[in-house]
Every structure is written in C-alpha cells, then in structure tokens.
Amino acid sequence: MATANVLSTAPSDDKHIPFIDLQAQRLRLGQRIEDAIARVLDHGRFVAGPEIDELESRLSDWCGAKYSISCASGTTALSLGLSALGAKYRDAIFVPAFTFVSPAEVIARLGCIPVLVDVQPDSFNIDPESLVRGIQMAEEHGLTPRGVIVIDLFGQPADYPALQEIATAHDLWLMADAAQSFGASLQGKKVGTLTKLTATSFFPSKPLGCYGDGGAIFTDSDEIATEVRSRRQHGQGEDRMTHVRIGMNGRLDTVQAAILLEKLAILSDELKARDRIAARYSAGLKDLVRVPPIMPGRTSAWAQYTVRLRQGERDQVREILEKDGIPTAIYYHTALHHHAPYTGYPRAHGGLPVSEKLARTVLSLPMHPYLEPALQDRIIESFRTALIEVRGG
Numbered sequence: 557m558a559t560a561n562v563l564s565t566a567p568s569d570d571k572h573i574p575f576i577d578l579q580a581q582r583l584r585l586g587q588r589i590e591d592a593i594a595r596v597l598d599h600g601r602f603v604a605g606p607e608i609d610e611l612e613s614r615l616s617d618w619c620g621a622k623y624s625i626s627c628a629s630g631t632t633a634l635s636l637g638l639s640a641l642g643a644k645y646r647d648a649i650f651v652p653a654f655t656f657v658s659p660a661e662v663i664a665r666l667g668c669i670p671v672l673v674d675v676q677p678d679s680f681n682i683d684p685e686s687l688v689r690g691i692q693m694a695e696e697h698g699l700t701p702r703g704v705i706v707i708d709l710f711g712q713p714a715d716y717p718a719l720q721e722i723a724t725a726h727d728l729w730l731m732a733d734a735a736q737s738f739g740a741s742l743q744g745k746k747v748g749t750l751t752k753l754t755a756t757s758f759f760p761s762k763p764l765g766c767y768g769d770g771g772a773i774f775t776d777s778d779e780i781a782t783e784v785r786s787r788r789q790h791g792q793g794e795d796r797m798t799h800v801r802i803g804m805n806g807r808l809d810t811v812q813a814a815i816l817l818e819k820l821a822i823l824s825d826e827l828k829a830r831d832r833i834a835a836r837y838s839a840g841l842k843d844l845v846r847v848p849p850i851m852p853g854r855t856s857a858w859a860q861y862t863v864r865l866r867q868g869e870r871d872q873v874r875e876i877l878e879k880d881g882i883p884t885a886i887y888y889h890t891a892l893h894h895h896a897p898y899t900g901y902p903r904a905h906g907g908l909p910v911s912e913k914l915a916r917t918v919l920s921l922p923m924h925p926y927l928e929p930a931l932q933d934r935i936i937e938s939f940r941t942a943l944i945e946v947r948g949g
C-alpha cells in the first residue's frame with residue numbers, strides 16, 4: 557500500500573479525512589501566524605532574531621527546564637546533545653529498536669556504536685530488562701557502555717525511574733528523545749526535566765510543530781547549556797571569531813521561532829483535546845484491539861494513537877479503511893535492525909522479539925486536536941466494521 561502524505565494541506569470534509577489536520581489549527585490561530593511572520597519580515601533578523609530568545613524563555617516557563625536551546629531539527633538536537641554529553645568514538649550507546657531511525661543515526665554518525673535494545677509491548681518504550689541484557693552483552697564483548705537514548709514513543713514518557721536506577725548502577729547517562737512527547741509529564745514533572753538532557757523536534761506533525769524543521773534541547777546543567785550553545789554556532793567561544801570546539805550550523809530560523817511562539821500559546825489546550833480524542837478512540841475500540849494504555853503517573857502528548865492488531869490482519873484492515881476514505885499510518889513497519897545500515901550493530905541478549913512483532917502489528921489512526929467527535933465516530937465505526945469483516949464475523 558502506498559504511503560500517504562500524513563500532513564494535510566486541505567481542510568477536512570466528508571471525502572477527505574486528513575491523518576493530521578494542520579489546516580484546522582491554522583484556522584484557529586487565524587491572523588496570528590501571518591502577523592508573526594510579517595513581524596520577522598519587517599525587522600529582518602532572520603537568524604538569531606529576538607523571537608529566538610523569547611521562544612527559549614517561553615519554552616523554559618512551559619516545561620520548567622532551566623535552559624531551553626532551540627536548534628535546527630530534532631536530529632540536530634540529538635546530535636548536539638550526544639556531543640555535549642561527551643560521547644566518543646566507539647562508545648556503546650543503547651537505543652530502542654522500535655523507533656524512527658534518527659537516534660540510531662546520530663549515534664553511528666558520531667562513530668559510536670548503537671546497541672539495540674527491545675521495547676515493552678504495551679508502552680512501546682524501551683524495556684529496562686532488555687537494557688540490562690544489552691549492557692551485559694556490551695561488557696562481554698569489550699565495548700564501553702556510556703549512555704542511553706530513551707525515546708518517549710508516540711508521546712508517552714518512558715519508565716525514567718527504572719531506567720535511572722540502571723543508569724546509575726552502570727555509570728551511564730540518559731538522554732531523552734522527546735520528539736514525540738513534548739507536553740507530556742511523569743509524576744507531575746514535565747518532559748524536558750526528566751533527564752539531564754532532553755532533545756525534541758518541532759517537525760510540523762509533532763505535538764508542538766513549526767512550519768518546517770526545528771528542534772530544541774532542554775537541560776538544567778550550566779555546562780551542557782554552554783556546550784550546546786557553542787556547538788550550535790560552529791563551536792563559538794567568547795566572541796564570534798573564536799572557535800573552541802567542533803560545532804555546526806545548528807540554529808533554528810527566526811521565522812520558525814515566531815510561528816512556534818503562537819503555537820506554544822495554545823499547546824495546553826491542544827493537549828487536553830488530544831487526551832479527549834484518545835479516550836474516545838479507546839472507549840470505542842478496546843473490546844476489539846489492544847488500545848494504548850497510559851502507565852501510572854504519566855500523561856501522553858499523543859503524537860500518535862497506535863493500536864495493536866492480531867498478526868496478519870493489518871493490510872486488509874488498512875485496505876478497507878482506505879476505500880472508506882480513512883487514512884492510517886504504520887509507525888514503524890521495520891524495526892531498526894532490519895534496516896540495511898543497522899543490521900550489523902549489536903543487539904541485547906534475548907534479541908528484539910517485541911520490536912519485531914510490533915513492526916508487524918501496529919496501526920496508527922488519524923490523531924490531531926481538531927478531530928471532531930462526529931468524524932472520529934465515523935473512523936471508529938469504519939475501523940470496527942473492517943476488523944469484523946477481516947475476522948470473518
């Protein structure tokens with residue numbers, strides 16, 4: 557089945573149901589985004605303009621991190637974060653196998669070794685027990701375990717208390733990949749403050765997205781903040797012409813910061829809507845499929861609403877839904893170790909069976925804060941009918 561562009565450019569109507577409806581959000585924001593962009597065009601500081609500082613300060617107010625440092629993308633945030641944490645050539649860095657490729661990519665690009673770890677079937681997040689088996693495997697093979705990239709998949713924070721215990725016992729750092737979870741919380745603490753360093757993405761489809769590429773790093777550490785700011789700007793030192801470390805151009809554009817400021821102002825409200833929509837899906841589907849549970853003490857940013865089907869059902873269900881005009885997506889149909897560049901990297905003892913099974917059985921349904929109840933009921937009804945037909949009943 558062809559992969560649809562999941563971002564809508566047209567408002568939803570009876571014939572066209574977007575997977576993520578960015579136009580509905582634009583309609584809500586009205587003239588504010590256009591005015592914000594116009595202000596940047598007027599002052600002309602397209603790089604490092606005043607909106608960058610304002611956004612960074614508002615992000616910190618929002619999530620509680622001492623420092624918020626904007627950057628060019630989520631991948632840039634991960635890459636700057638790894639360097640700031642001191643990742644070195646051949647260090648073993650643990651990463652879950654069921655995810656988008658970006659975290660493993662930045663590890664490999666730095667010359668470190670991604671060690672692939674399995675995930676939990678219900679939360680989709682890294683499995684602490686598999687992490688322990690990964691550390692054992694790495695030590696047995698003479699690798700140097702250094703850190704873990706923890707990914708909050710589909711919007712729900714991972715089990716940071718359990719992971720931190722393991723990390724402390726093995727002298728590892730944790731870096732959070734919150735590309736999908738900015739806005740969520742764990743035991744009352746917001747994502748951005750759950751680890752020493754958090755990276756997020758403002759890709760348009762993320763819970764907080766801009767109109768292009770963007771990302772940010774959150775930390776309470778003065779040293780990490782100094783490192784990241786410097787590396788984001790070509791390793792700059794005290795002045796613009798002094799370079800004290802190897803860096804990059806990792807900056808966020810001012811226009812994107814101006815857009816994000818407007819979107820951040822409605823994020824809390826949008827998160828509530830996402831919660832409502834997720835609850836409606838779960839109530840309507842839980843007797844037929846495994847709906848995504850929210851673990852105790854957590855909230856989710858609901859970047860995706862992802863159910864688990866039985867083996868062999870997915871293609872047919874998707875086909876029926878597509879005929880009914882309902883878009884679905886598969887995040888992710890291939891576990892990391894089955895992508896050609898990652899087949900040779902080490903894996904935790906016990907293998908990655910949960911990642912492999914999820915890759916065959918997950919299905920994500922349309923999810924965005926502007927999904928109207930009537931339209932959502934149509935999706936639920938259509939999904940139920942499709943599944944019952946596929947199951948022959």
Ligand SMILES: Cc1ncc(COP(=O)(O)O)c(C=O)c1O
Nearest residue numbers: 629630631656658733735757759
């Ligand atoms: C879990 C995860 N990490 C990292 C990224 C990379 O973010 P970006 O596309 O902004 O580079 C994404 C983006 O899809 C993601 O989902």
